[in-house]
Amino acid sequence: MMDLKDLYRDVILDHNRNPRNFGPLPAASASADGFNPLCGDRLKLHLRLVDDRIEDIRFEGQGCAISTASASLMTESVKGRTRAEALTVFERVHHLLTDDAAEAGDELGKLAALSGVREFPARVKCASLCWHTLVAALKDDAAPAPPAVSTE
Amino acid sequence: MTDISPAARTAPASARRSFDVGSVRRDFPVLARTVHGKPLAYLDNGASSQSPDAVIAAVDDYARAHHANIHRGVHTLSQEATALYEGARDRLVGFINAASRHEIVLLRGATEAVNLVAQSHARPLLVPGDEILITHLEHHANIVPWQIVCAQTGAKLVVAPIDARGDVHAEAVEALMGPRTRILACAHVSNALGTVLPVARLMAAARARGIVTLIDGAQAVAHLPVDVRALGCDFYVFSGHKMFAPTGIGVLYGREALLERMPPWQGGGDMILSVEFENTTYNSLPYKFEAGTPNIPGTIGLGAAVEYLGSLDLAAAHAHEDALLRHAQAALTAIPGLRLIGTAPRKLGLVSFVVDGVHPHDLGTILDQDGIAIRTGHHCAMPVMDFFKVPATARASFAFYNTFEEIDRLAASVERARRMFTHGPG
Numbered sequence: 151m152m153d154l155k156d157l158y159r160d161v162i163l164d165h166n167r168n169p170r171n172f173g174p175l176p177a178a179s180a181s182a183d184g185f186n187p188l189c190g191d192r193l194k195l196h197l198r199l200v201d202d203r204i205e206d207i208r209f210e211g212q213g214c215a216i217s218t219a220s221a222s223l224m225t226e227s228v229k230g231r232t233r234a235e236a237l238t239v240f241e242r243v244h245h246l247l248t249d250d251a252a253e254a255g256d257e258l259g260k261l262a263a264l265s266g267v268r269e270f271p272a273r274v275k276c277a278s279l280c281w282h283t284l285v286a287a288l289k290d291d292a293a294p295a296p297p298a299v300s301t302e
Numbered sequence: 303m304t305d306i307s308p309a310a311r312t313a314p315a316s317a318r319r320s321f322d323v324g325s326v327r328r329d330f331p332v333l334a335r336t337v338h339g340k341p342l343a344y345l346d347n348g349a350s351s352q353s354p355d356a357v358i359a360a361v362d363d364y365a366r367a368h369h370a371n372i373h374r375g376v377h378t379l380s381q382e383a384t385a386l387y388e389g390a391r392d393r394l395v396g397f398i399n400a401a402s403r404h405e406i407v408l409l410r411g412a413t414e415a416v417n418l419v420a421q422s423h424a425r426p427l428l429v430p431g432d433e434i435l436i437t438h439l440e441h442h443a444n445i446v447p448w449q450i451v452c453a454q455t456g457a458k459l460v461v462a463p464i465d466a467r468g469d470v471h472a473e474a475v476e477a478l479m480g481p482r483t484r485i486l487a488c489a490h491v492s493n494a495l496g497t498v499l500p501v502a503r504l505m506a507a508a509r510a511r512g513i514v515t516l517i518d519g520a521q522a523v524a525h526l527p528v529d530v531r532a533l534g535c536d537f538y539v540f541s542g543h544k545m546f547a548p549t550g551i552g553v554l555y556g557r558e559a560l561l562e563r564m565p566p567w568q569g570g571g572d573m574i575l576s577v578e579f580e581n582t583t584y585n586s587l588p589y590k591f592e593a594g595t596p597n598i599p600g601t602i603g604l605g606a607a608v609e610y611l612g613s614l615d616l617a618a619a620h621a622h623e624d625a626l627l628r629h630a631q632a633a634l635t636a637i638p639g640l641r642l643i644g645t646a647p648r649k650l651g652l653v654s655f656v657v658d659g660v661h662p663h664d665l666g667t668i669l670d671q672d673g674i675a676i677r678t679g680h681h682c683a684m685p686v687m688d689f690f691k692v693p694a695t696a697r698a699s700f701a702f703y704n705t706f707e708e709i710d711r712l713a714a715s716v717e718r719a720r721r722m723f724t725h726g727p728g
């Protein structure tokens with residue numbers, strides 16, 4: 151039986167109400183837009199990469215609690231990491247969101263709070279939007295002008 | 303024909319029963335089910351409505367006893383299938399008071415019907431600088447087909463405004479009817495806001511100026527009596543699945559004189575009289591627009607839905623829906639931080655709303671856990687969302703089988719979601 155409290159854990163509600171790293175990033179070296187046409191969520195992600203390391207990351211936009219909290223948690227977890235490390239986190243989260251057998255290991259830290267989402271298949275896209283946008287932004291820094299990311 | 307099942311026969315008007323929501327609910331088997339352990343409260347009728355036993359039985363009976371291709375066999379089953387299919391068309395004539403069965407084209411739904419009119423009526427006629435007039439509250443199905451034909455012909459799309467309540471003022475639309483306006487296409491009822499448009503007046507104004515008119519009745523037919531001749535429109539489109547019939551079937555009503563002049567939209571079997579490689583003669587109306595084997599079970603289901611509606615006291619059913627709407631608006635506006643989107647003086651069928659601090663998508667998930675089905679999102683009306691500066695709304699849309707108790711549950715569940723998001727879990 152799916153449990154709402156499993157989806158809307160305290161960490162999720164907290165990051166939804168008080169998103170971290172929210173707002174513009176004037177010194178960004180890369181950005182990408184994410185769009186979820188199903189719910190109209192829009193997300194703008196800005197990164198400042200220095201020597202392949204994410205020195206700073208911020209996001210803007212409006213979305214549901216799951217997408218906002220996921221983006222907020224993501225910025226916390228990848229800030230300070232190298233591009234390769236961030237992509238590894240992406241892979242882990244992707245696995246967590248889509249594979250029923252995936253365990254939320256310690257290396258995920260607070261991101262483990264997203265594991266409740268996979269019980270709600272209609273909401274997986276909400277949680278994954280920012281992560282796909284991150285991948286696009288990391289590519290943006292390598293090659294400019296990426297297309298907007300869509301979850302459809 | 304004596305072998306046609308009772309389900310497919312027309313009930314005499316004397317069989318009409320007085321409206322009682324409890325007894326009507328028993329006609330709809332799905333309403334008895336539970337979702338997440340709670341009784342289903344189905345408040346997403348604007349997206350698609352549920353089917354009564356009579357519709358399910360008609361489709362089932364066709365599949366079990368009468369299925370064959372139509373219009374082409376001398377054998378018994380083909381004749382029965384044809385009679386059932388054409389019988390449904392005849393019921394639709396009466397349902398919207400068309401002048402004849404030549405005016406009822408059976409298509410996939412409202413979307414396909416608008417596309418047919420755009421491509422077959424508008425496209426050959428439009429020249430650069432011509433105008434197609436729509437309103438700001440249209441469903442994408444009544445926007446995009448016109449944008450496509452504008453791109454094909456150089457015509458221009460003109461959009462009549464809505465006011466802050468989501469209402470459409472006839473004067474504002476009339477002010478945009480100019481010498482180059484060729485087509486007026488507007489909703490009868492808005493799917494995102496519930497606004498009832500002043501269609502009779504708009505049709506009269508358009509007719510006086512020689513403008514061809516199309517009404518998108520997708521959200522109207524289940525909720526109010528429609529008389530296309532009294533409305534005076536040229537085209538009227540609607541979908542079966544929003545009026546208790548299966549998906550994949552809908553109707554294009556067109557005035558015969560106009561349909562007669564339009565070229566076929568698709569080519570194939572059934573739409574022709576004779577085919578030679580040099581020359582093909584098209585079939586008469588409405589078959590000219592029904593290429594290929596159609597949705598026979600869907601059509602039979604739609605005919606059964608019309609018959610079912612005819613067995614109800616519809617005036618009482620519609621009055622019940624109106625009471626539901628008022629009750630919903632009162633119950634929801636009592637919730638702190640809740641804002642109704644769409645407060646036109648003439649509304650029917652639905653409430654759209656947003657709640658401070660709770661995204662509609664989260665609301666949809668929480669309500670679902672309480673067994674309550676609503677729609678959340680942009681409702682295929684992104685220009686309406688932009689107008690109200692919201693990314694999405696939550697929408698509860700009603701049918702006559704809904705109850706006051708279901709609406710109380712809706713309000714309680716919305717309040718629970720609001721508390722959860724503004725005061726933390728619990």
Ligand SMILES: Cc1ncc(COP(=O)(O)O)c(C=O)c1O
Nearest residue numbers: 411412413441443493520521541
């Ligand atoms: C006002 C309106 N027009 C058109 C449509 C399209 O109907 P369909 O998807 O059945 O073709 C809808 C359905 O949502 C609608 O609400």
